[in-house]
Amino acid sequence: MTDTLKSTLQRDLHDAMRAREAVTVGTLRMTLTAISNEEVAGTSARELSDEETLKVLAKEAKKRKESAAAYRDASRPELAEREEAELVVLEAYLPEQLGDDELTAIVDRAVKQVGATSMAQMGQVMKAAQAEAAGRADGGVIAAKVKARLAG
Numbered sequence: 001m002t003d004t005l006k007s008t009l010q011r012d013l014h015d016a017m018r019a020r021e022a023v024t025v026g027t028l029r030m031t032l033t034a035i036s037n038e039e040v041a042g043t044s045a046r047e048l049s050d051e052e053t054l055k056v057l058a059k060e061a062k063k064r065k066e067s068a069a070a071y072r073d074a075s076r077p078e079l080a081e082r083e084e085a086e087l088v089v090l091e092a093y094l095p096e097q098l099g100d101d102e103l104t105a106i107v108d109r110a111v112k113q114v115g116a117t118s119m120a121q122m123g124q125v126m127k128a129a130q131a132e133a134a135g136r137a138d139g140g141v142i143a144a145k146v147k148a149r150l151a152g
Helices: 005-019 022-040 049-075 077-091 100-114 121-134 137-149
Strands: none
Touching: 005 022, 005 049, 005 100, 022 077, 049 077, 100 121, 100 137, 121 137
16 A cells, blocks of 8 residues: 555654644644545545645645734734744645746746747646646746746
């Protein structure tokens, strides 16, 4: 039997519970709940692939980043620090994020592949670029690069 990302998360949750690591336990519980919710969403229940599980992890990490920024703006550093601690736990399971140069190269290849010449084709370029980036870059960052490339 191959070890899935979900089973790795569950095993790490049990290890964190034994070690009494409260932040890790809470974060992994919330993440596994989000994965379970995604599995039962739609018309029929299904087991998520590792790729789909990674998308859920990335979504959870993005929530933590946004929450931490909102708490900092609201002068609530203690809450921001908790969100950032949870983010650190989640980032351990995410693939390494792409650098600026690598992302630019992916966008350039996507523009060339689609043959895009205007902003009207941004959706097609985004689809190609996000497929190649595969969770290793934030969608907003990719969109900004695509807009800059198509506008310039």
